[in-house]
Amino acid sequence: MLTEKLRNLELPPMPQVAARVMQIDESQVSVSAEQIKNIIQADMALSTKILKLANSAFYARGNRIQNLSQAIALLGFKTVKGLSLLVSAASIIPKKGNFKIMKELWMRSVLTALIAKIIAERIGKDKLKDEIFMIGLLRQIGKSILANQFAEEYAICFQMSGEGVDEEKLHQLESMKWQFTSADASSFAMKSWNFPPDLVQSSEVRRYKLGDPAQIEATQPMLLPVILAEYIVLLAGYTETVKLEGKLREKMLAEFGRICAVYGIDAVKQKYYLEDLRQVIKQDSFYSFCGELFTN
Numbered sequence: 001m002l003t004e005k006l007r008n009l010e011l012p013p014m015p016q017v018a019a020r021v022m023q024i025d026e027s028q029v030s031v032s033a034e035q036i037k038n039i040i041q042a043d044m045a046l047s048t049k050i051l052k053l054a055n056s057a058f059y060a061r062g063n064r065i066q067n068l069s070q071a072i073a074l075l076g077f078k079t080v081k082g083l084s085l086l087v088s089a090a091s092i093i094p095k096k097g098n099f100k101i102m103k104e105l106w107m108r109s110v111l112t113a114l115i116a117k118i119i120a121e122r123i124g125k126d127k128l129k130d131e132i133f134m135i136g137l138l139r140q141i142g143k144s145i146l147a148n149q150f151a152e153e154y155a156i157c158f159q160m161s162g163e164g165v166d167e168e169k170l171h172q173l174e175s176m177k178w179q180f181t182s183a184d185a186s187s188f189a190m191k192s193w194n195f196p197p198d199l200v201q202s203s204e205v206r207r208y209k210l211g212d213p214a215q216i217e218a219t220q221p222m223l224l225p226v227i228l229a230e231y232i233v234l235l236a237g238y239t240e241t242v243k244l245e246g247k248l249r250e251k252m253l254a255e256f257g258r259i260c261a262v263y264g265i266d267a268v269k270q271k272y273y274l275e276d277l278r279q280v281i282k283q284d285s286f287y288s289f290c291g292e293l294f295t296n
Helices: 002-006 017-022 029-041 044-054 068-075 077-091 099-122 126-138 141-149 151-160 167-178 182-192 197-203 213-219 224-235 246-262 267-282 285-295
Strands: none
Touching: 002 182, 017 029, 017 077, 017 126, 029 044, 029 068, 029 077, 044 068, 044 077, 068 077, 077 099, 077 126, 099 126, 099 141, 099 151, 099 224, 099 267, 099 285, 126 197, 126 224, 141 151, 141 182, 151 167, 167 182, 182 197, 213 224, 213 246, 224 246, 224 267, 246 267
């Protein structure tokens, strides 16, 4: 019954670039650079965006970048790899519906992905950081799918759940309206796109009923850094549209603390993530580029 209702959703096509890029081994940089060049140049839209970034004021060094080989040499393989993942993700985020809501959801996803990647590097999950980055970008894509297809109805659900921050209430409202939630939509979309099991499973975990974080860490080692990053984005008000107050803020802070305990993140480091990391993120080249990605 649930699957039948979900079949009526309009899913954007899934590009294969992201899956291929994630499989590139970073240990042999020269070989990897050639591999990523071959993958990117087969996708004209992606090639154009990478070259545009390479020629932006942020990266330009006075000489115009004319091809992908020059771009990779300037930006570095790892940066180009990350940008390829970002552009691939942006291409499947719907750009219609309520623009304000769609942009907000996109920015939350980008911020979550960037922060999750930083967390991964700091807790010894460096080899999993690309997969963690993609989970951060796409695990909640169902919200964008619903906001795109049911713009007016979803705007009401979004507003009534505190701009979607009270996810439990949001899911209740979604379920009442469509008999399924945005989390169900995320899972359905990822299965339809033949995403790896880890990505599909990540979309099925509700943040507000996480259970034992240590158990999640043991069974889904790429998910917990993403959920931690989601809490950081909301608690620290990274998009400047979220105002968390009262019992919901207390509840989210408690959950944030429970996850931090799994990784031994003490009070000083928690303060850094909630207060100081913002400036690092805002200066990140990916962050500077993501707003333009959404509007193109």
